[in-house]
Amino acid sequence: MSYVNYTDLELLAFLRQNKRGAYNEIYNRYWKKMLLVAWNHSRDDFVAKDIVQDVFIKLWENQHNCQIDNLPAFLATSIKYQIFRHYRKEQRRTELARANYFYEDISLDEQKLDARFLQDLIDGIVEQMPERCRLVFHYSRTLGLKNHEIAKEANITTKTVKNTLNRALRIIRCELNNHGIRFLVLIKLLFFWL
Structure with a gap:
């Protein structure tokens, strides 16, 4: 069965039904754009390919839990998240290599980076609402x-305000779950953010 003529939303519905052809079509439709974004940030072919591969692996692994309304926006946000994780890992390696760096400083820097990234990710999700x-x-x-x-x-x-805020928080929670960010961490950071 060919999935070429289906819309993104139809492909996502097929993906939730475990249709590998729909997954392949999503991949064929978006991998070049995603690779370009990843390469623009990393300037490394291998790193960019790994980032794109990680995003598509997570998409396949979470296919039954995906509640995606805008596939290009979801993939773009996923790429940015993977890029952030790559930079964070590289920065951690560099910092650990410094002999006079204390563990508390590294931990604090990581928390600041995590909070900054989460804020950027939530801002991106809010922009799609x-x-x-x-x-x-x-x-x-x-x-x-x-x-x-x-x-x-x-x-x-x-009452509409309350319902709308609840809806916004549900959207954010769902998107963060799609990106593998645990709900408890989200609650902790949301309370910190508030």
Whole structure:
């Protein structure tokens, strides 16, 4: 069966049904673009190929759990995450090679990097949300407005604000789970972020 004429959403539905042909079509459609992005960041053919391979392996491994609405955005975010992991691993190796570096300093730097990456990843996820969801999330998390203030500002009910925030957090949790970030770490960092 040929999957060439199917949309991304149809391919994702087939992928959840364990259809290898759909997976192959997704790969054929996007691997060159992903490789270019990975190479632009790493300037190393082997590293770029490894990054793209890791993203596609995770896509296959999580095929039954994937709730992806925008495949190109998901793959782009996945590539950025893998690039970050690669840089973090390289930086850790460099730091450990320095004889006068203390473990606490390395751990603190990694926490800062992790928090920065998570913030960037969440920002990317929020940018893909529907407009109202994105706006309410921005009012709440960036501007620190309370639900009744958001309701007044957005001209919606307080209950709609609460439901929209819950939806935004569900979207973020799902996307982070798709990227392999554990929920407990997310909760810890979200509370830190708030």
